[in-house]
Amino acid sequence: MTAFLHPFARPAATDFLTLVRGEGALVFDDAGRDYVDAMASLWFCDVGHGRREIADAVAEQLRTLAAFHTFDRFTNEPAERLSAALSARAPMPGARVFLTTSGSEAVDSALKLVRAARVLAGEAHRRVIISLEGAYHGVTYGGLAVGGLPLNQEHFGPMLPDVVQVPRDDPGAVARVLAERGHEVAAVFAEPVLGAGGVHPPAPGYLAELRRLCDDAGAWLVLDEVICGFGRLGHLWGAQRYGVVPDLVTFAKGVTSGYVPLGGVLVGAGVRERLEADPTYVLRHGHTYSGHPGACAAALANLEVLEGEALLEQVPRIGDRLSAGLDQLVQEGYLAGRRGDGAVWAAALHEGVDAAGVHTRMIERGVIARAVGPSTLAFCPPYVITDDQLDRTLAALRGALQAS
Ligand SMILES: Cc1ncc(COP(=O)(O)O)c(C=O)c1O
Numbered sequence: 001m002t003a004f005l006h007p008f009a010r011p012a013a014t015d016f017l018t019l020v021r022g023e024g025a026l027v028f029d030d031a032g033r034d035y036v037d038a039m040a041s042l043w044f045c046d047v048g049h050g051r052r053e054i055a056d057a058v059a060e061q062l063r064t065l066a067a068f069h070t071f072d073r074f075t076n077e078p079a080e081r082l083s084a085a086l087s088a089r090a091p092m093p094g095a096r097v098f099l100t101t102s103g104s105e106a107v108d109s110a111l112k113l114v115r116a117a118r119v120l121a122g123e124a125h126r127r128v129i130i131s132l133e134g135a136y137h138g139v140t141y142g143g144l145a146v147g148g149l150p151l152n153q154e155h156f157g158p159m160l161p162d163v164v165q166v167p168r169d170d171p172g173a174v175a176r177v178l179a180e181r182g183h184e185v186a187a188v189f190a191e192p193v194l195g196a197g198g199v200h201p202p203a204p205g206y207l208a209e210l211r212r213l214c215d216d217a218g219a220w221l222v223l224d225e226v227i228c229g230f231g232r233l234g235h236l237w238g239a240q241r242y243g244v245v246p247d248l249v250t251f252a253k254g255v256t257s258g259y260v261p262l263g264g265v266l267v268g269a270g271v272r273e274r275l276e277a278d279p280t281y282v283l284r285h286g287h288t289y290s291g292h293p294g295a296c297a298a299a300l301a302n303l304e305v306l307e308g309e310a311l312l313e314q315v316p317r318i319g320d321r322l323s324a325g326l327d328q329l330v331q332e333g334y335l336a337g338r339r340g341d342g343a344v345w346a347a348a349l350h351e352g353v354d355a356a357g358v359h360t361r362m363i364e365r366g367v368i369a370r371a372v373g374p375s376t377l378a379f380c381p382p383y384v385i386t387d388d389q390l391d392r393t394l395a396a397l398r399g400a401l402q403a404s
Pocket residue numbers: 043101102103104105107136137138139143191195196224225226227252253263
């Protein structure tokens with residue numbers, strides 16, 4: 001047994017795969033074997049592995065000013081430049097940027113910013129958060145409580161109160177909660193494409209309808225773009241893909257492609273104006289590494305790669321090839337279905353076929369996908385994945401299903 005207590009793993013587990021190197025959409029283990037990373041690691045390595053320009057930007061920053069906190073009056077250039085760059089690219093006008101080190105912290109920050117803004121606006125009674133069944137919003141208590149995956153909450157209760165969950169793609173369910181308790185509702189949380197809960201794109205018009213319902217009820221719409229942000233759906237933000245203007249956006253993962261941990265919240269005008277209204281108010285929330293210069297340097301370099309190489313233009317190619325390959329497997333009877341959007345897709349397995357087993361057999365065939373739930377395999381490759389590597393992914397899935 002190793003000293004490292006692994007996240008999302010059996011504490012009693014003893015068999016691990018040690019990865020030592022990455023390049024593009026490939027990673028290599030300690031025996032020199034290569035694997036197609038068909039999941040961008042854990043939905044994050046959008047620009048691919050082994051990018052020297054990001055490593056160099058971080059090293060250069062660490063040599064100059066490795067870290068200094070940003071509480072109170074302190075700031076640093078990378079944090080300021082990154083915030084300005086993200087604000088300029090935000091899916092809503094006039095956003096400011098709150099920085100964290102992970103997606104979970106981003107979600108908890110969004111929850112706290114929403115609540116603080118409500119209290120500051122004299123609306124302390126607006127505490128209720130509406131969120132979607134099946135949603136994944138991270139593992140810290142705030143995000144866990146608004147998340148909709150009961151297995152993840154098991155053994156960790158009690159959860160935060162004042163959360164109301166509704167089925168996804170059912171605007172009527174949201175409308176009913178708002179009709180009954182609208183005056184208590186602070187915000188509605190949603191992932192543009194529900195990711196870890198099984199890769200479910202929204203029904204046509206669903207997010208626009210959520211926006212409309214929020215507007216009518218005076219609730220804020222918070223989009224959790226930890227997976228969808230930074231181009232996964234072919235636009236920089238999922239909000240843009242589905243034509244909605246959110247009040248807040250949480251992000252992480254693709255902001256640095258994982259080279260250094262970083263997350264944050266885009267804080268739109270409605271919330272920020274309430275936070276700014278009283279010049280004596282102090283926002284007592286933040287993390288030691290909020291605005292860490294090295295992490296922000298990684299994000300700026302990552303953005304340069306994304307835009308400099310026009311990587312979002314690769315998304316339709318990836319989506320077309322993956323979905324066509326999955327369609328073929330559906331037609332041949334190997335899969336029950338497929339779903340997805342942009343460069344994030346899922347294979348729905350037939351009843352009785354265990355996703356964890358298929359995942360293992362794919363690894364034996366040199367491809368890393370991800371089991372999300374008992375009967376779904378997810379695919380979310382780096383934007384630099386080649387057609388050959390996509391075909392290798394589909395061939396490994398076919399082989400794994402044939403062996404199941
Ligand atoms: C939509 C969403 N929100 C939040 C999180 C939590 O991010 P982190 O694992 O960086 O805390 C994730 C992680 O997968 C996510 O997919």
